[in-house]
Amino acid sequence: MLNLILRRIGIAVPVLLTVITLTFLMVHSAPGGPFDEEKAVSAEVLAKLNERYNLDQPLSTQYFDYLAGVLVGDFGPSFRYPGRSVTELISIGLPITFELALYSILFALCIGVLAGVLGALRPNTALDYIPMSTAMIGICIPSIILGPVLILVFGIWLEWVPVSGWGYMPGDKILPIITLGTAYAAYCARLTRGGMLEILNQDFIRTARAKGLSESRVVVVHALRGGLTPVIAFLGPAMAGLLAGSFVVETIFGIPGLGRFYVEAAFNRDYTMILGSSIFFSFLIVTFNLISDLVAAALNPKLRD
Amino acid sequence: MRYKFFFVCLTVLLIGSCGENIPPVESSYETKILYLGNGTEPKDLDPHTVTGVPESKILMALIEGLVIRHPDGLEPLPGMAKSWDISADGKEYIFYIREALWSNGDEVTAHDFVYAWNRVLMPSLGSKYPDMLYDVVNAEEFNKGLIDEFNLVGVKALDAKTLKVNLKNPAPYFIELLAHYTTRPVHKATIEKHGKIDSLGNQWTRPGNFVGNGPFTLEDWKLNQVIRVKKSPTYWDANRVKLNEIHFLPIDNVTREDFMFRSGRIHVTGSVPTEKIEVYREEYPDQITITPYYGTYYYRININKKPLDSKLVRQALSLSIDREKITAKVAKGGQQPSFSFTPPDPNSYFPPTNLEYNPKKAKELLKDAGYSPESLPPIELLYNTSEGHQKIAEAMQQMWKETLGVDIILTNTDWKVYLSKQTTGDYEIARAGWIGDYQDPKSFLDMMVSGRGNNQTGWSNKDYDNLLIKAANSTTQKERFSHMYEAEKILMDELPIIPIYTYTRIFMKHESVEGWNPNLLDSHAYQYISIKDK
Secondary structure (H helix, E strand, O other): OHHHHHHHHHHHHHHHHHHHHHHHHHHHHOOOOOOOOOOOOOHHHHHHHHHHOOOOOOHHHHHHHHHHHHHOOOOOEOOOOOOOEHHHHHHHHHHHHHHHHHHHHHHHHHHHHHHHHHHHHOOOOHHHHHHHHHHHHHHHOOHHHHHHHHHHHHHHHOOOOOOOOOOOOOOOOHHHHHHHHHHHHHHHHHHHHHHHHHHHOOHHHHHHHHOOOOHHHHHHHHHHHHHOHHHHHHHHHHHHHHHHHOHHHHHHHOOOOHHHHHHHHHHHOOHHHHHHHHHHHHHHHHHHHHHHHHHHHHHOHHHOO | OHHHHHHHHHHHHHHHHOOOOOOHHHHHHHHOEEEEEOOOOOOOOOOOOOOOHHHHHHHHHHOOOOEEEOOOOOOEEEOOEEEEEEOOOOOEEEEEEOOOEOOOOOEOOHHHHHHHHHHHHOHHHOOOOHHHHOOEOOHHHHHOOOOOOHHHOOEEEEEOOEEEEEEOOOOOOHHHHOOOHHHOOOOHHHHHHOOOOOOOOOHHHOOOOOOOOOOEEEEEEEOOOEEEEEEOOOOOOHHHOOOOEEEEEOOOOHHHHHHHHHOOOOOEOOOOOHHHHHHHHHHOOOOEEEEEEEEEEEEEEOOOOOOOOOHHHHHHHHHOOOHHHHHHHHHOOOOEEOOOOOOOOOOOOOOOOOOOOOHHHHHHHHHHOOOOOOOOOOEEEEEEOOHHHHHHHHHHHHHHHHHHOOOEEEEEEOHHHHHHHHHOOOOOEEEEEEEOOOOOOHHHHHHHOOOOOOOOOOOOOHHHHHHHHHHHHOOOHHHHHHHHHHHHHHHHHHOOEEEEEEEEEEEEEOOOEEOOOOOOOOOOOHHHOEEOOO
């Protein structure tokens, strides 16, 4: 286990360094700068701003200065928001994005596992076909379409829930959670069904049934543990995907999360914020994949070596 | 065990998500809270360093200058200055500061204005609007570092309540500039508690630190969520203020803003989706508002590129544009065809309007310029990615092709690339728009003076520059306008820019909002706004 962790950390360092280097080069080679505005600024003001944000230095100096900062946890000042550091912006956006991702994964698990188990218990019946076909549709509809449709139906026509915001009005979290969670619920459903079908045909399940255990006990106590392994393996990348991919949902619903800062930073050429968020998201993806592997290894001894 | 897990999941979801749902606009009949869609998230709330419209709307609530704008006609009303005297030659202003308090209880004095103007003009602060004060004696010189002593600049506090300002030349629009946020005062002790006078990103603008003198105080600033301001008990005219709070919601997506308005989340929107304008005009005529706006939509021409270096080609391009058709069939938001750079009739300035739609003459001019439809090279038309700009660009492409036979290549880029291409001259024709900062033709015509940052066309004309200098030195408004008229005639003959239409402001407004009167600058002093009782 320790080997696995060390090996993964060993890989993570060059991965992060590559992300930093590539992102740095890309943002600096993109046309348009952070201080280009409709009302043209004078050369004196531009020089002052470049000096303030270290942009008057050669690119290599900027790169190594930035790396040195990152090593001590300093991601630099935001170009878009004077007086705010990238760390401050991440700390404002992250809890919200994390909450959104967490609720969405819970939603995905609740709906997905239930639908998957039902499908596996009655394979090739209506109880299987209906949820699985729905899951396929769920996987296929991108959130950029699902979100506005849900807003129109439940927010505007039925007036059941607010159409945007996060914790600003009661009930405003429902639609974003469903929009972000649906595709993942669909994946969970299909993975659970597959996992469960395999387990339900195993000898130990037959033994459990032969012992006279109730069906619910057989399913919940004996089958789920093994049947959920594919779902658990999926949870790590799913959580990372939810965190990094939440920007679409955050933009549709006006949620002040990290994803929205990230998109805004790209449009505004907020170099330090783009770099900071990229590094942070990469770190999250690496970490969640590691956790997912560790949990899978704990559940399945065959994976430990 | 597993059942418990699902149960916990569901409970967490429900607790996290549900509750009673009353739209804020409905509850505002009681609470008197105004909810506004406010475009992009403000960068900062420092009046001396920001430039955007969203910032200006919030600063209108928080800090008051020497004058405020009348909610209908925009003529200056006394603000922090209870009255003022202007000398006979129009060059000396004496302002008498009223008894007014900052939100921390300190008195507002003339020294606050001297401090503020010193701050704006300091080269080290990097203010983007120092030119607002360039009419003041030595202000430009100080800002450009030609003189170091601020004492030489023409602004003095004669005593705590009297401010004297000396101008280089009589500027009849000067009073109007004093409503602009760049000229507003700041609280010295607060600025210096959180940084130096010229430090960028000073923390004084955070809630809890902010000290203002306006009708509202800053209560909360949640990035990308809301900026909440509350009625100020220390404001000099607090009795007039009817709103308890204003919530400025950053909404940079026009579709989401539309959803939010329709679901009762905001009282007033910043815009309306183009495709919905006609529908709303029919279905909600009471809520959609279309008003003239002091801005011009135009095409900027890079005169350093062939064949656009030829005046005749530029004139031919202008003559091929059917502006009436563009406003009526393409833009469709009540815009007016524009035949001059300056929008018509602010303070009785009537710009020259010799531009016309005349395809026959256009073809002749093209021939005179030595080009035929076959010999004319393709021309690139640059615009920032937007459905509205694209439709207009496509219409222009068609008109120019039909009349002149020229192939127009449409190029759309993101905002920053679009700006950078114009700054560096890497374009041929570019879509552009300009909204006047104040109601005076100078706000437009100054832009095209040789070498100005926003000229960006490569065009330079000595006669034009001289006429604007003469206008600045004129003693009467009539004389001043006549020089400007002549200057604009040159501009519209040379056509480094081709005006297309005069902007309108199109927005939705809930019926409960009162006092939100349309005006040319879309400027609304919140002390005149109220929410009616149900």
